[in-house]
Amino acid sequence: MLHFSRDEFASRRDRLLAEMAERKLDAVLLFAQESMYWLTGYDTFGFCFFQCLAVKADGDMRLLTRSADLRQARQTSILETITVWRDRGAADPTIDLRDMLDEMGLLGSKLGVEWATHGLTAANGRLVEAKLGSFAALKDASDLVPALRLVKSPAEIAYVREAARLGDDAFEAMLPLVAPGADEADLLHALQGSVLKAGGDYPANSFIIGSGVDALLCRYKSGRRKLDADDQLTLEWAGVKAQYHAALMRTVIVGTPTSRHLELSEAAREALSAVEAAMRPGKTFGDVFDAHAGVMEAHDLVRHRLSACGYSLGARYAPSWMEPQMFVSGNAEPILPGMTLFAHMIIMDSDSGTAMTLGQTYLTTEEAPESLSRLPLDLTVVA
Numbered sequence: 001m002l003h004f005s006r007d008e009f010a011s012r013r014d015r016l017l018a019e020m021a022e023r024k025l026d027a028v029l030l031f032a033q034e035s036m037y038w039l040t041g042y043d044t045f046g047f048c049f050f051q052c053l054a055v056k057a058d059g060d061m062r063l064l065t066r067s068a069d070l071r072q073a074r075q076t077s078i079l080e081t082i083t084v085w086r087d088r089g090a091a092d093p094t095i096d097l098r099d100m101l102d103e104m105g106l107l108g109s110k111l112g113v114e115w116a117t118h119g120l121t122a123a124n125g126r127l128v129e130a131k132l133g134s135f136a137a138l139k140d141a142s143d144l145v146p147a148l149r150l151v152k153s154p155a156e157i158a159y160v161r162e163a164a165r166l167g168d169d170a171f172e173a174m175l176p177l178v179a180p181g182a183d184e185a186d187l188l189h190a191l192q193g194s195v196l197k198a199g200g201d202y203p204a205n206s207f208i209i210g211s212g213v214d215a216l217l218c219r220y221k222s223g224r225r226k227l228d229a230d231d232q233l234t235l236e237w238a239g240v241k242a243q244y245h246a247a248l249m250r251t252v253i254v255g256t257p258t259s260r261h262l263e264l265s266e267a268a269r270e271a272l273s274a275v276e277a278a279m280r281p282g283k284t285f286g287d288v289f290d291a292h293a294g295v296m297e298a299h300d301l302v303r304h305r306l307s308a309c310g311y312s313l314g315a316r317y318a319p320s321w322m323e324p325q326m327f328v329s330g331n332a333e334p335i336l337p338g339m340t341l342f343a344h345m346i347i348m349d350s351d352s353g354t355a356m357t358l359g360q361t362y363l364t365t366e367e368a369p370e371s372l373s374r375l376p377l378d379l380t381v382v383a
Helices: 006-022 032-039 065-076 093-103 121-134 143-148 154-177 186-195 211-215 260-279 285-298
Strands: 027-030 051-055 061-065 080-082 110-115 139-140 210-211 231-241 244-254 310-312 341-348 353-363 380-382
Touching: 006 027, 006 032, 006 051, 006 143, 027 032, 032 143, 032 310, 051 093, 051 139, 061 065, 061 093, 065 341, 080 210, 080 260, 093 121, 110 143, 121 139, 154 186, 154 231, 154 244, 154 341, 186 210, 186 260, 210 211, 211 231, 244 341, 260 285, 260 341, 260 353, 285 341
Parallel strands: 027 110, 061 080, 110 139, 244 380
Antiparallel strands: 027 051, 051 061, 210 231, 231 244, 244 353, 310 341, 341 353
16 A cells, blocks of 8 residues: 555655754654655545644654544554544543653653644644643744655656646546537546546645636636636646646637737746746746746736746645645745646736636756646647
8 A cells, every 4th residue: 555665764754853853853743644644655634633643753653543544544654553542522632642742751852843734723733732832842843844845756756747647638638528518517527537537546626627707716616607609718637646746727718719818828828938947956936936927027917917826746635735835926945856846827817807827747857847748838729
């Protein structure tokens, strides 16, 4: 059931322990599912309940979880010590966590805590503070594992490449169905069904599909419509393999594109080219955004662009496939070889009701980034 070798997991553990030593942490408490997956292979959606992976400075790792995930942890991970907290009325699993940490000899220690994650609700975070605040010194370590995960290993890159192939295949399976009168439900079924049929996974967030006025939305919403004879269709989807994502984004025109569609398509293509030029070592995530923003400003599109133009991708869980590192103004995170980054050019002109998007996933190298998609960047028009 393991997607990576034990040697790779050992290397990841050693990198984590080295960073813990640098920060003088006696242990870290990991609540993000992707952190647990990266470190041990543990693969579940059980993070919607309370669970915690404690990693001690000597390499000892212990998972606290519910009985429903006991076998899940045994079958998908390298973990050997798993403690189960019992579901019952007024249960407080942080008591079990404190007891487990006491058994690990961590009373009075310095604990790094992964606070910034959907795997730890505000309510559970308050319980952690209440039960552990007098037990140990709690330090925010939310950035620790995400930073280690940013540059991908060769084995991880292989999964991202496969995810990218699945994403391309999905679009090519869907495109023949796009026509006047086509139902968005059939298009979404083709996109998602293609990925699953080829052995891929569910994405960490829903695919985005919207036509007509809904083509200007950047989020999934419920409800379907059928395409008009002249229409616009915005899609954001991803191929997913072993939880690794490779996202893509396109606006497809049905019928005859308007002059505004053509203008915005040209601007999106130019902005993506500028982003590619900035997405290389020696530059920062902020530089990538500035390259995008400069093109948008030159085309008088500042009001119609977003305040971000992409982010890092990797193994992620619901509710989002976005990693924390984003292309936004002022982000000093350096571009390094071996990152898998999604760049999206999103232009939503509400004045004219015109949508235009263009996006794909890249692998950074020592020089120019490599596009992981084979799909053309030209505006797709279905007559």
